[in-house]
Amino acid sequence: MTSSLMLRSLSTKMALAVLVLLSSSAFAAHEPLPPELLQAKTVNIQNYSGQASWADGCYDELQKWGRFKIVSNPKDADLIFRLSYRVQRGRATIDIIQTSNHRMLWSDTRIWSVKSVVKELQGRIREEESAGR
Amino acid sequence: MKKLILAVLVLFSISAFAGHAPLPTELMQAKTVYIQNDGAPTSDLRVCTEELNKWGRFTVVSNPKDADVIFRLNFRIENGGYRVTSYGVSSTMNALKTITVLQRSTGNILWTDTRAAKLFGSPTKAVVNELRKRVEEQEKTDGKSK
Secondary structure, eight states, X not given: OOHHHHHHHHHHHHHHHHHHHHHHHHTOXXXXXXXXXXXXXXXXXXXXXXXXXXXXXXXXXXXXXXXXXXOSSGGXXXXXXXXXXXXXXXXXXXXXXXXXXXXXXXXXXXXXXXXXXXXXXXXXXXXXXXXXX | OHHXXXXXXXXXXXXXXXXXXXXXXXXXXXXXXXXXXEBOOHHHHHHHHHXXXXXXXXXXXXXXXXXXXXXXXXXXXXXXXXXXETTEEEEEEEEEEEEEEEETTTXXXXXXXXXXXXXXXXXXXXXXXXXXXXXXXXXXXXXXXX
């Protein structure tokens, strides 16, 4: 085998290994969500981000999803969706807090997008429910 | 091609008129406001008072204990990244003005928004006007649903 053929074969194998690694990480199992999050019915959005549009985006995405009833009074909510802005430029975080005991149930951060955090949560809940956990 | 342009226009118009998150009842029912300066220039305090008086919805009070809601004015400088020009690379800074509306009795955040300072126009004025627009919009919607 010539050296160029050997190199080509090696690079094909490496590309294959990278693809396998990427696909396995994409389907890696997630930590199970707390039952309080899965059983929650009502949500209050608290916007600590300083950006009105982020509350709009979160509200819009939750409305589209339709899983939770959005309430204006935190006392009526099972969960608080707390939106915040991280020091690094444009990082949107949603912390989900259980209202009754202030325990943090779930949190995620994305660049500039509150909507994609809600979508991530939606995906995880769907995944967990379809797995019948 | 025409269809593509039409689709883009429709998408833009949908995003432009996308709904706002409803304002909390405590904000809609508030009558009195205390303006708290949390590091903003005093000129912002003046602009905020002027805009609220012009609007006429709230009475601005001098004692926070008499207020239903607190308008907290904040100012921060943020790194706006780098600008590459033919002369070289320079860093840019954004001066950001935030108004956070809090319920006085609970400290809960009822609404918040931020604008960057520009050469013309006051960001504080723009935030107060944004709130005004949203309050009026919600009153219309609430009026329709009754």
